[in-house]
Amino acid sequence: MPQNVAILNVVGLSASLLEHAPKISALGEQATITPVLPAVTCSVQSSMLTGQPVSAHGVVGNGWFNHEQQEVQFWKQSNKLIQGEKVWETAKQRDPSVTCLNSFWWYNMYSSVDYSITPRPQYKADGRKVPDCYTHPGSLRDELQDKLGQFPLFKFWGPMAGIESTRWIADATMHSVEKFDPTLTLVYLPHLDYGLQKLGPAHPNIPQHVKDVDDVAGDLIDYFQKRDTKVIVVSEYGIEEATGHIDINRRLRKAGLLAVRNEGGHELLDAGASDAFAVSDHQVAHVYCKPGVTVDDAVFAGCEVTQINHERAGRYVLIADKGKWFTHDYWLDEASKPDFANCVDIHRKPGYDPRELFSEASMPAIAFKLLKKKLGFRQLMDVIPLDASLVKGTHGRIDNEPALQPVMLGAAHAGETLPCAAVRDVILEAMFGG
Numbered sequence: 001m002p003q004n005v006a007i008l009n010v011v012g013l014s015a016s017l018l019e020h021a022p023k024i025s026a027l028g029e030q031a032t033i034t035p036v037l038p039a040v041t042c043s044v045q046s047s048m049l050t051g052q053p054v055s056a057h058g059v060v061g062n063g064w065f066n067h068e069q070q071e072v073q074f075w076k077q078s079n080k081l082i083q084g085e086k087v088w089e090t091a092k093q094r095d096p097s098v099t100c101l102n103s104f105w106w107y108n109m110y111s112s113v114d115y116s117i118t119p120r121p122q123y124k125a126d127g128r129k130v131p132d133c134y135t136h137p138g139s140l141r142d143e144l145q146d147k148l149g150q151f152p153l154f155k156f157w158g159p160m161a162g163i164e165s166t167r168w169i170a171d172a173t174m175h176s177v178e179k180f181d182p183t184l185t186l187v188y189l190p191h192l193d194y195g196l197q198k199l200g201p202a203h204p205n206i207p208q209h210v211k212d213v214d215d216v217a218g219d220l221i222d223y224f225q226k227r228d229t230k231v232i233v234v235s236e237y238g239i240e241e242a243t244g245h246i247d248i249n250r251r252l253r254k255a256g257l258l259a260v261r262n263e264g265g266h267e268l269l270d271a272g273a274s275d276a277f278a279v280s281d282h283q284v285a286h287v288y289c290k291p292g293v294t295v296d297d298a299v300f301a302g303c304e305v306t307q308i309n310h311e312r313a314g315r316y317v318l319i320a321d322k323g324k325w326f327t328h329d330y331w332l333d334e335a336s337k338p339d340f341a342n343c344v345d346i347h348r349k350p351g352y353d354p355r356e357l358f359s360e361a362s363m364p365a366i367a368f369k370l371l372k373k374k375l376g377f378r379q380l381m382d383v384i385p386l387d388a389s390l391v392k393g394t395h396g397r398i399d400n401e402p403a404l405q406p407v408m409l410g411a412a413h414a415g416e417t418l419p420c421a422a423v424r425d426v427i428l429e430a431m432f433g434g
Contacts, residue, residue: 009189016403031418086111100184100186144176201404233409246325257289257293261273
C-alpha cells in the first residue's frame with residue numbers, strides 16, 4: 001500500500017523566513033527549490049504536478065492571450081489547461097487504490113482528482129459577487145459551508161485579505177480528509193503572499209505574518225502526523241523587495257503598437273486590433289505581436305528579453321530588472337481609464353494587479369458600498385489605488401539570492417537544490433519509496 005502524503009504549499013516561504021516558522025522548520029530536511037520561469041503560481045504549480053517545463057505543460061503564466069478568442073484570459077480554472085500527466089494520475093497507474101484531494105491548488109475544476117475544493121464566487125445579475133466555493137463531489141460544498149461558514153472570498157484576495165481564508169482552507173482540508181481519507185492531499189496556504197507583496201520582505205510585521213501561517217500549518221502537520229501521513233512543505237517562489245515598476249503597455253501604446261477602443265468615455269485594451277501588447281504577470285510580461293510586427297529594443301529598456309517555446313507564450317517574454325514589476329496599465333489619461341481600473345477585477349484586467357491588496361477608501365466607506373450592493377443597488381467597488389509605488393514585494397524572476405529562494409521541508413533531500421519540476425518525483429518517492 002502507498003504511504004499517505006500531504007503537500008502543504010506555503011506560498012512565499014523562503015529560507016530567510018524559516019526562523020519565524022518553528023513548526024514548519026521542525027519537519028527538518030530542508031532543501032532549496034529553483035522555480036520555473038515565470039516564477040508565478042500557475043506555472044510553478046503546473047511544473048510541480050507534471051514534472052514538466054513550461055514549454056511542455058503550456059501554463060505560461062497566471063494568464064495569457066487566447067489566440068482563438070482574441071482575448072486576454074486570467075485565472076481560468078479548468079484542469080484541462082495543463083498539458084501533461086499529473087502526479088496523482090501517475091500514482092493511480094502504479095496503484096489504482098490511490099485517491100487524491102486537491103484543496104485550493106489552482107486549475108482545480110473538472111480535474112481527474114477524486115476530491116477537490118476551490119474558490120468559485122457567484123456573479124449575480126445585479127452586479128454582486130457573492131463568496132462561494134466549488135467542490136467535487138458537489139455535496140461537499142454545502143457540507144463545508146454549513147460547518148465552517150461561507151468561504152471568506154474577500155479575505156482570500158483584495159484589500160481585506162488575511163489569515164481567515166488560510167484558516168478556512170486548513171479546516172476544510174481536515175474535514176475532507178476525515179471524510180474521504182485520500183492517499184495524496186494537496187493544500188494551498190496563501191496567507192504569507194499578501195503581506196510580502198503589500199509590505200515587502202523586510203517590513204517589521206512580516207515575522208508575525210510568518211508566525212500566523214506557521215500556526216495554521218502546524219495544526220495541519222499535527223493532524224496529518226497523527227494519521228501517519230507524511231507531510232512535505234513546499235513553496236512556489238520567494239518574494240524580493242519591489243523598488244519600481246514598468247508600464248510596458250504604455251510604452252507599446254506610445255510606440256503606436258497598442259490599440260484601444262472607447263466605450264462610454266472609458267478606454268479598453270483592444271488586444272485583437274493591436275500590433276503589439278503585453279500581458280503583465282508580476283516580473284514577467286508576454287508581448288504578443290501580429291505577424292511581421294517587431295518592437296524596437298528601446299521599448300524594452302530595463303528588461304531582459306527571452307522566449308518560451310509554446311504557442312500560448314508571447315513572441316517576446318520580458319523579465320523585469322531586479323526589484324521591478326510590470327503593470328498592466330495602458331491608458332495615458334487618468335480620465336479615460338477603464339471603470340474597473342480601481343476595482344478588484346482579476347478577470348478583466350490584462351495582467352496581474354498587486355495594487356488590489358490596497359484600498360484608498362476607509363473601511364466604513366467600503367462597508368457602505370457593500371451594504372448598498374447587498375440591498376440590490378448597483379455599486380462600483382472602486383476603492384483600489386493606482387499608485388504602483390505602494391507595492392513593496394514582487395516575484396517572477398528565478399535568479400534570486402539563495403535566502404529568497406523557495407524551500408522544501410520534510411522530504412529526504414536535505415541540503416539539495418532541486419528544480420521545482422522535481423517535486424513530482426519527490427511526491428511519488430514519498431508515496432511509493434525510493
